[in-house]
Amino acid sequence: MISVALTVDGHAASATVEPRTTLADLLRDHIGATSVHLGCEQGACGACTVLVDGELARSCLLLAAQCDGRAVTTLAGIGAPGSMHPLQEALRDSHGFQCGFCTPGFVLTALALLRDNPAPTEAEVRAELSGNLCRCTGYQSIVEGVLVAAERMAAE
């Protein structure tokens, strides 16, 4: 067993886990961060995407042991009902989700995209989101939502 101490959405958290525990399992099963969704568990679908020290990462492709001392941001760390992030509001207004399973990964991926490139073209949005899969195939409205968010965030 190994001990891991990290920050999740600004709160200190720690757990003692088996070495084979992934960051995704640590977040969901030990810390209760259930906005982290596990789809493929092999890095292909993007549903479990989080920010680790501010950078995108697939939490199924990281061991908890690799995240000792790091700061993790999940969907719950960027907005909540009543105080949603402008990106979340834009996605809601654009009907940018259907079943919602893939949404946390899309939101965090789009958040990092808009941080690094505040005025992306549609092609850039599609390229950056191409590592996230939506089984409802709601891509059109997701892309629209990100572009609406970019406009609104630029106007603020």
Place this chain on the structure above:
Amino acid sequence: MKSAPFAYHAPASVDEALALLAAHGDEASVLAGGQSLLPLLAMRLARPAHLVDIHRLDELHRLEVDGEHVVVGAAVTQRRVERDARVAEVCPLLADAVPWIGHAAIRNRGTVGGSLCHADPAAELPVVCVASGATMTIAGTSGRRTVAAAEFFEMPFTTAVQPGELLVDVRIPVRRPGERWAFLEVARRHGDFPLVSVAVAGDAIALGGVAGRPVLVADVDAARDAVTAADDIHATHEYRRHLAGVLVERTLARAAAA
């Protein structure tokens, strides 16, 4: 949690890492960024008893221009290479190729050394290293040795790094004045492993995805004939031959325009 159990080690020095790797031999796997290893663990295609995490080894995080080479430590992330302005200036081929690797989330964690040691026959970085005549530094308990990229990749998922050894860095020659360069690939979707990739560095043309390891070819006809990959779910042998020829032509055109 889908992996088989293993013991996790995070040595603080290269010597300590080498002692662990020597003690556990082929029971141990090196963990760099984990972007290739963790899927293998999850699918239980790999079941190492020991994981040796190299992220604490400072020497493996070097990213420097050292005279005639860019020295990339084995644990340097692909994203760091992608964002390094010096690399783009002195080694434009490397900068041209890195954005093709996976997605941003993968490149943030995936390392140069991890990709090289995983040695997927379709991966981008091995093709760049073979085209540009890079050399790898491999450490073992008995000392260090250097291996040319053309000899480093032996067959799919197999390199010159032996059990008990550790890749320390790769030295990629900087572009000489007037030397042409370009990288292109064709993949079914952006971020997938390519069906075929081509790197041009000076007079060298290297192909990936066409055989068990990157191959050097002289021209378009040789590129088609270098394809030994059999039909698979992604492409037929004939289609890969077609792609190899077309992609070499396109990459040479890109190199001429660069």
